[in-house]
Amino acid sequence: MDSQTYTRLDTLTREQCDFSFKCFEEELVNNIPDRIIQSLLNLRNYHLGSQVNSLEHCLQTATRAFRDGADEEMVVCALLHDIGEELAPYNHGQMAAAILRPYISPENAWMLEHHQLFQAYYYNHFIGRDRNERDRFKGHPAFERTLMFCEGWDQLSFDPNYDTMSLSDFRPMLESVLSREPYGSIKS
Structure with a gap:
């Protein structure tokens, strides 16, 4: 089957559709962990005024979650929270949530999506904003989870002397979470 045989989706045949889905799986879905690792490695280029680069920050956050006994899904969320x-840059939490949403719980997706606002507690007052903006979400089922994520792991993870686990230590967990049957899968 030649991939160039259709020029519009409204003329697509069943065979062309099957071939396209096969290509989708082979070219995109099967390589998600590798592309995520590459995106994480790109974070080495950004320090954002910190003593550690953004990759190191993500690794520290995930290491803290892992060492505190968080489940595999939460550790992967910690690893990818700033991807x-x-x-x-202004809505990176939403992007992290969008990447993982098909594979994680709604509570963890909400946590990723909102962690920036919760993290702003530590600096909003310096820029003339209300540091308690997050309080408008009190009562949400994922409020305490997000608070714990930021207080216990995210805001602590800028330490150049912290004994951080390596990216390769987290790859099996990343692959495990991403190997789950995603909602909305074309396989369904």
Whole structure:
């Protein structure tokens, strides 16, 4: 089957559709962990005024979560929480949530999406904003989870002397979470 045989989706045949889905799986889905690792490695280029680069920050956050006994899904969320900073600096939490949402719980997706606002507690008052903006979400089922994530791991993870686990230590967990059957899968 030649991939160039259709020019519009409204003329797509069943065979062309099947071939396209096969290519989708082979070219995109099967390589997600590798592309995520590459995106994480790109974070080495950004320090954002900190003593550690953004990759090290993500690794520290994930290491702290792992050492505190967090489950595999939470550790992967910690690892990827800032993955969107390079392309979406003002809404990187939403980007991280969008990447993982098909594979994680709604509570963890909400946590990723909102962690920036919760993290702003530590600096909003310096820029003339209310540091308690996060309080408008009190009562949400993922409020305490997000508070714990920021207080216990995220805001602590800028230490150049912290004994951080390596990216390769987290790869099996990343692959495990990303190997889950995603909602909305074309396989369904």
